[in-house]
Amino acid sequence: MFSPEGPRLSELAVQALSSVERGYDLLAPKFDHTPFRTPDSVLDATVAALLESGPYGTGLDLCCGTGAGVDVLRQVCRDGVTGVDFSTGMLEVARARRRPEGPDVSWVRADARALPFGPEFDLVVSFGALGHFLPSELPGLFAQVHKVLRPGGRFVLPVVAPPRPGSPAQAMLLGFDAVMRVRNAVWRPPFVMYYRAVRFGGLWRGLERGGFRVTFWALPEFGRRRDGSPRVRLLVAEKTEKAEKAEAKGEGRPTDPD
Incomplete structure (x- = not known):
């Protein structure tokens, strides 16, 4: 799971007993060598899908970490x-990464729940960040994304199909979440990081209530499950001036697997 360049067990223990911000400050130098970073295969498939639907003007990587999503946007x-x-350590690593030619990049330290921008972006992406927000915080987060997008702008994030009930993968995710809940019940400050707190169906319904028209684009690079549904989708939430219901057809309205 971890490469030799990744954090030692003792380092992970210290990070897990810290706040989210402090934990990621400590993890930042080795973050790209952990399984927490979004795989390149998902990033590349996202680029391919966005190139077909673009081009876009300005882009924002929400909870950018070490900048993998920024590299997607620059393409x-x-x-x-x-x-x-909001992690100073992550932003320092992101700034130091060498990047090929492309649009200028600005780095901003801020809490995603209080973004310091107006409606100035055509595209917002986020990779693997929603597990750091409690379900009660998501309406506010979606309101911030809606605020910073221009009319017709898109909020895009990859969504992996949940593992089969009873599978080892599901047991691992549920076990991780259980450990984190126990940790947060007995230790302060809390470290919010859950894999199953944000459910697929609740995610798109919350975005629709927040003023987005939600569709899903299958990423064919990852194939389909036995029931025919895509293994990985892009959730594409388009900003509307009023909350509207997406039409129930095609990939735009999948069956809620939860």
Whole structure:
């Protein structure tokens, strides 16, 4: 799971007993060598899908970490790109990474729940960040994304199909969440990181209530499950001026697997 360049067990223990912000500050130098980073295969498939639907103007990587999502945006956006995160350590690593030619990048330290921007972005992406928000915080987070998008702008994030009930993968995810809940019940400050707190169906319904028209694009690179549903989708939430219901057809309205 971890490469030799990744964090030692003792380092992970210290990080897990810290706040989310402090934990990621400590993890930042070795984050790209952990399984917490979004795989390159998902990033590349996202680029391919966005190139077909673009080009886009300005882009924002929400909870950018070490900047993998910023590299996605620089391939699909013609104008400026911004990465925002509340971890100083992550932003320092992101700034230090060498990048090929592309739009200018701005790095901003801010809490995603209080973004310091107006409606100035055509595309917002996020990779693996929603597990750091409690379900009660998501409406506010979606309101912030809606606020910073221009009309017709899109909020895009990959969504992996949940593992089969009773499978080892599901047991591992549920076990991880259980450990984190026990940790947060007995230790302060809390470290919010859950894999199953945000359910697939609740995610798209919350976005629709927040003023987005939600569709799902299958990523064919990852194939389909036995029931024919995609293994990995892009959730694409388009900003509307009023909350509207997405039409129940095609990939735009999948069956809620939860």
